[in-house]
Amino acid sequence: MILGKIAMRTRWKSLSEVEFERLLDAVRTAVAPAPEEDFLTYPSTFNQPATPANDNQLGLPLIPFPEGWYAP
Numbered sequence: 804m805i806l807g808k809i810a811m812r813t814r815w816k817s818l819s820e821v822e823f824e825r826l827l828d829a830v831r832t833a834v835a836p837a838p839e840e841d842f843l844t845y846p847s848t849f850n851q852p853a854t855p856a857n858d859n860q861l862g863l864p865l866i867p868f869p870e871g872w873y874a875p
Contacts, residue, residue: 818826868874
């Protein structure tokens, strides 16, 4: 309702401070997240960390740089 009144003005004029605050309140209300009931009905619990999908239980071998080479 407030936004419509402001948008339908026939000639442009500056908003008063009260109109500006009402407009901000309307926008805040429109974009505010809706409260969710029982967002986490059952809290997440983890007994052990998840294993990676490609876990083959082998560590990568250490391959040293050739003589005279270095990492930047």
